[in-house]
Amino acid sequence: MNFIRTIRKIFTLVTARERRRILALFVCILLTAFIEMVGVASIMPFMAVVANPGLIQKTSLLLDFGNFLGIADRRAYVISLGVIALCFLVAGNIFAAITSAFVIRTGARLNQSLSHRLLAAYLHRPYEQFLRENSARLNRNILHEVYTVVFQVINPALNVTARVVSACSLIMLMVLIKPVLAIFIVLILGGFYTLAYIMVRKILKWNGERYHKFNRELAGIVADIFGGIKEIKLFGREAEYLARFKGPSCHVIKGQTVSGVVPQMPRYLMEVISFGGVILLVIYYLASGKEIATVLPLITLYAVAGYRLMPSLQQTFSGITQIRFNYPALKLLCHDLGDTPLEFFVDRDNSRVEPLHFDKEIRLEQVAYRYYGASTKALDVISLSIPANSVVAFVGASGSGKSTLIDLMLGLLTMQEGAMFVDGILIKAENMSSWQRNIGYVPQSIFLSDDTITRNIAFGVPADLIDHVAVQKAAQMANLHGFIETELPAGYDTVIGERGVRLSGGQRQRIGIARALYHDPKILILDEATSALDVISENAVLEAINTLAHKKTIIIVAHRFSTIRNSDLIYLLDNGRIVDRGTYEELMETCPRFLTMSGSQGE
Numbered sequence: 001m002n003f004i005r006t007i008r009k010i011f012t013l014v015t016a017r018e019r020r021r022i023l024a025l026f027v028c029i030l031l032t033a034f035i036e037m038v039g040v041a042s043i044m045p046f047m048a049v050v051a052n053p054g055l056i057q058k059t060s061l062l063l064d065f066g067n068f069l070g071i072a073d074r075r076a077y078v079i080s081l082g083v084i085a086l087c088f089l090v091a092g093n094i095f096a097a098i099t100s101a102f103v104i105r106t107g108a109r110l111n112q113s114l115s116h117r118l119l120a121a122y123l124h125r126p127y128e129q130f131l132r133e134n135s136a137r138l139n140r141n142i143l144h145e146v147y148t149v150v151f152q153v154i155n156p157a158l159n160v161t162a163r164v165v166s167a168c169s170l171i172m173l174m175v176l177i178k179p180v181l182a183i184f185i186v187l188i189l190g191g192f193y194t195l196a197y198i199m200v201r202k203i204l205k206w207n208g209e210r211y212h213k214f215n216r217e218l219a220g221i222v223a224d225i226f227g228g229i230k231e232i233k234l235f236g237r238e239a240e241y242l243a244r245f246k247g248p249s250c251h252v253i254k255g256q257t258v259s260g261v262v263p264q265m266p267r268y269l270m271e272v273i274s275f276g277g278v279i280l281l282v283i284y285y286l287a288s289g290k291e292i293a294t295v296l297p298l299i300t301l302y303a304v305a306g307y308r309l310m311p312s313l314q315q316t317f318s319g320i321t322q323i324r325f326n327y328p329a330l331k332l333l334c335h336d337l338g339d340t341p342l343e344f345f346v347d348r349d350n351s352r353v354e355p356l357h358f359d360k361e362i363r364l365e366q367v368a369y370r371y372y373g374a375s376t377k378a379l380d381v382i383s384l385s386i387p388a389n390s391v392v393a394f395v396g397a398s399g400s401g402k403s404t405l406i407d408l409m410l411g412l413l414t415m416q417e418g419a420m421f422v423d424g425i426l427i428k429a430e431n432m433s434s435w436q437r438n439i440g441y442v443p444q445s446i447f448l449s450d451d452t453i454t455r456n457i458a459f460g461v462p463a464d465l466i467d468h469v470a471v472q473k474a475a476q477m478a479n480l481h482g483f484i485e486t487e488l489p490a491g492y493d494t495v496i497g498e499r500g501v502r503l504s505g506g507q508r509q510r511i512g513i514a515r516a517l518y519h520d521p522k523i524l525i526l527d528e529a530t531s532a533l534d535v536i537s538e539n540a541v542l543e544a545i546n547t548l549a550h551k552k553t554i555i556i557v558a559h560r561f562s563t564i565r566n567s568d569l570i571y572l573l574d575n576g577r578i579v580d581r582g583t584y585e586e587l588m589e590t591c592p593r594f595l596t597m598s599g600s601q602g603e
C-alpha cells in the first residue's frame with residue numbers, strides 16, 4: 001500500500017462535490033490541531049509567570065509582548081496572559097467540537113452516498129453476474145464494507161495527513177530553536193516509527209486480507225443459516241452450523257486482535273525509550289557528579305518532542321496501520337464501483353420506457369447459450385416462432401433447457417449466438433427495456449417481500465401510484481380475490497411476512513400470477529407457474545389463463561401435460577435442442593417421446 005495511491009483511490013470513489021467537502025474537512029482538522037497546539041502552548045508562559053513573575057523582566061519575548069499589548073502593570077499583564085490562554089483554550093475546543101461534528105456528518109453522508117452508488121452499480125449489473133455472486137456478500141459490501149472504507153480508511157487518511165502537516169510544522173519550529181538536537185530527535189523518532197512500520201507492514205497486509213476474507217465467509221454462513229432455517233431445525237443441524245460459524249469467527253477475532261495491538265505497541269516502547277532516556281540521563285549526571293544544568297536544554301527538547309511530536313507520530317503510525325488493515329475493503333469498493341458515474345445509474349429508470357410494438361410474431365434464430373464455467377451448451381441452434389396472441393408451450397425433461405430459453409427471451413441472459421426478433425425488429429441492449437415492458441412473468445419460485453398483499457401484487461410501484469382496481473382485477477384473474485377478502489384479517493392490506501411465510505405455496509404462486517397480470521401485459525410467460533398448485537387451484541388458474549387466450553400471447557413452461565393440452569403449439573426440448581413441435585394431438589400421434597412422457601403422467 002502506498003499512501004498517495006490510497007488517497008488517489010479515495011478521490012476516484014467520490015464525486016467532485018464530496019472531494020471539495022473532504023478538502024474542507026481536512027483544512028478544519030488542520031486548523032483544530034493548530035489552535036489546540038497554540039492553546040496548550042499558551043498555558044505554559046502564563047503558568048511560568050504566575051510561578052515566577054520575575055520572568056517577565058528576564059525574558060525579552062515576554063517584555064516585547066507586554067509592550068505590544070501596552071500593559072505596564074505586572075499584575076494586569078499576568079491576568080492578560082491568563083485571559084489570552086483561556087481564549088485560545090475555549091476557541092480551540094469550540095473549533096474541535098465543530099470539526100468533530102463536521103467529521104461525523106461528512107462520514108455519514110459519504111457512507112450513505114457510497115452505499116447508494118454501490119447498490120445502484122449492483123442493480124444495473126447484468127442478471128448473469130448475479131448467477132455467479134453470493135448475495136450475502138453483496139449485502140455485506142453495501143452495509144459493512146462501505147462503512148469500513150469511510151470510517152476506517154478515509155477518516156484515518158485525513159487524520160494522518162493533518163498529523164503529518166502539524167508534525168512537520170513542529171519539526172520546523174524545533175529546528176529553528178535547536179537545529180542539531182532537533183534533527184537528532186527527529187531522526188531517532190522518525191527512524192523508529194519508519195522501522196516499526198517496515199517490520200509490521202507485511203503482517204498487516206496479510207492480516208487485513210485474511211480478516212476481510214473470513215468476514216465475508218461469515219456473512220455467507222449467516223445467510224445460509226437463515227435461508228435454510230426450516231431444514232436446519234428439521235434435521236437438527238443447529239450445532240453443525242454453529243461450528244461452521246465458529247471457525248472463521250475465530251480467525252476474525254485473531255485479525256481484530258492483531259489490528260488492535262500492532263498500532264499501539266510502538267507507543268509503549270517509545271515512551272520507555274524517551275522518558276526512560278531522560279531518567280537515565282539525569283541519574284547518570286547525578287551519579288557522576290556532573291552539572292545537571294548542562295543537559296537541561298536536551299531534556300527540555302526531549303519533553304517537547306515527547307509531548308508534541310510523539311503523539312503526532314504515534315497517531316500517524318496507527319492511522320497508517322489501520323488503513324493498511326482495511327485496504328482490502330477500499331480495493332473491493334473501487335473494483336465494484338468501477339468508474340461509472342452515479343448520474344448514469346440514477347438517470348436510468350427503465351420502468352418509464354414505452355413498450356415495444358408487438359402484434360405479429362416473436363422469432364428466435366439459431367440461438368445458443370452456455371453458462372459461465374459450464375462445459376456444454378445449455379441451449380444450441382434454437383430456432384422457433386411464437387405468433388402473437390397464441391398459446392405456446394415448452395415441454396421437456398428436467399435440465400433440457402426450458403428455463404434458460406425463457407430467460408433468454410426475457411432478456412435476463414444474453415444470447416451468445418443467434419438473435420431474437422419481435423415483429424421483425426432485432427432485440428438488442430438498446431431496445432431491451434422496451435421489449436421487457438410487454439411481458440408479465442411468473443417464475444418457478446415467487447419472491448415475496450414482507451409487505452402487504454397489495455404492494456406485493458403491484459411489485460415495486462410507489463404506494464401512492466398503485467392502481468387498486470388493477471390489483472383486485474389481477475387477484476381475481478389469479479383466483480386469489482376470494483381468499484384475500486374472506487380469509488385474511490386485513491384483506492389486501494394484510495402483511496404476509498418475510499418471503500410470504502404466512503401463505504401456502506399455492507397462495508404464494510397465485511400472488512406471482514396476479515403480479516404478472518397487474519400491468520396488463522401483452523405477453524404472459526409462466527415458467528412452471530402452476531406446478532405448486534393443487535389440481536383444483538391449478539384448474540381455476542388455467543381457466544383464468546384460458547380466458548386470456550388469444551387476447552394475449554401466452555408462453556407456458558410446464559411438466560404437467562394437463563397444463564399445456566390446450567396450447568396452439570408445443571415445442572419439445574431435449575438436451576438444449578428443439579426435437580419436435582406441433583399441437584398436443586399431433587405430438588401424441590407422431591412423437592413417441594411425447595407419448596411416453598404423457599403416459600408417465602397417466603394422461
Ligand SMILES: Nc1ncnc2c1ncn2[C@@H]1O[C@H](COP(=O)(O)OP(=O)(O)OP(=O)(O)O)[C@@H](O)[C@H]1O
Nearest residue numbers: 131371372374378397398399400401402403404405
Ligand atoms: N446458473 C447456471 N450455471 C450453470 N449451469 C446451469 C445454470 N442454470 C442451469 N444450468 C444448466 O443448464 C441446463 C438447462 O437448465 P434449465 O434450468 O434451463 O433446465 P429446465 O429444462 O428448465 O429444467 P427444470 O425443468 O428442472 O427446471 C441444465 O443442464 C443445468 O444444469
